[in-house]
Amino acid sequence: MIEVKDIHKSFDNQKVLKGVSATFHKGETSMIIGSSGSGKTVFLKCLLGLFSPEKGDICYDDRHYSKMTLSEKRDLRKEMGMVFQGGALFDSETIEDNIKFPLKMFTNQSQEEMRDRVNFVLNRVRLENVNNKFPAELSGGMQKRVAIARAIVMNPKYLFCDEPNSGLDPQTAIVIDNLIQEITDEYQMITVINSHDMNSVMEIGEKIIFLKEGIKEWEGSYKTIFQTDNQAVIDFVYSSNLYKKVREVYNKS
């Protein structure tokens, strides 16, 4: 379980997170939503340990982040997988080398074992014959799948995704969403996704946290988001005509 307790973070005297608390559970896909500048990315980077909160704490299975030494923090990160918005693949290395990198760095596996593991995770994200290609030779959706493969190659306990669907067509976006949910169930990971793609929210948001101006404004799930009377959530989620109609139909039924 990840427990976030009242975290605060500011940059140049501008408060970005103003006391956010949340809990994330094993095998659950959680979505962080909110408009641009609401603090979603900063929140995710705090969870990843890339930013240190000024106040508050984050506990990863009862391990307090604020009390960890630098090397303990690095060890904790080995239990994390991250899918960045742009993929963040090493562009001068092949797909195989990209995925192999954490294995080379942190395990003593032989070349053969590493190659088997790479092929296994590539197969898991439904990619074939891409081992010797470079990231630039793949489409956006394929790059995202490679990023997922790299994130799960070490069997992480925690998976974080920053806008995994940005720049993807709706069909590919659904494939990526379903893949993340399948993997979360299969490996019983704690998955936290930053998104403002409402299709994803409705598809896989087992837990949804809505941030507004650095404060947790609302928490629920894709099942309860239709019934919410929180005006800020309604304005954000049902901003498009399509979703307004969907909500009307849902509420009538």
Add this chain to the structure above:
Amino acid sequence: MKYLHNIGLYFLMLVQVFKRPQKRSVFRESLFKEIDELGLKSIGIVAFISFFVGGVVAIQTALNVDSPWIPKYLIGFATKRSIILEFAPTFMSIILAGKVGSYITSSIGTMRVTEQIDALEVMGVNALNYLVLPKVVATVFFYPFIVLLAMSLGIFGGWISGFLTGLFSSDNYIEGIQLDFKPYLIRYAITKTMVFAFMIATIPSFYGYYVKGGSLEVGKASTLSVVWTSIVIILLNYFLTQILLG
């Protein structure tokens, strides 16, 4: 204040860089890659410049030594000294600061703005150690060889220029380069080169690692890193000369 902050940040960066590599085999692999990228791929330009500048130094010296009272072998002697003391270690280091420094800043800076460094950090990798230490080791231990090559080719270029222009004889030139040979001067040049190589690897890495923004900022950081590396090399050259030869 900003300069002080950056100097402090630079030393904090060095603390992270000089941690023990997390995996020796990965470090070794990176080191060979960097020797190839920063060292072997610079040999061509170093050889080309050294050869021709050596020739120019010899011609200039010959044209300025036109008194019958000054023996001709001094042309070889002056060319050798200029090349060993200044041209090979300092001038070559400034050229390498331009070529290699901009490459280091832009490659690390691009990794920064495309979140590849964040990806390394999230994996639990000490990104500074992983990215910068192999560059430091590769430059500090490989550049002395490059400078030795520059010395040899510079002196050879001087000899060829005499042969082609007829300004001095081959015998005089060879006599001059053999005259008063002091091995300490080679050690002095190598010491300077190692210090400059350290700067060539670390200052551009600093600018690349801490760049913020996009591709435009990476370009600006590359320019700044080359400028500052050159300034630091020139300043250190003065102090090292004072300390080692003064």
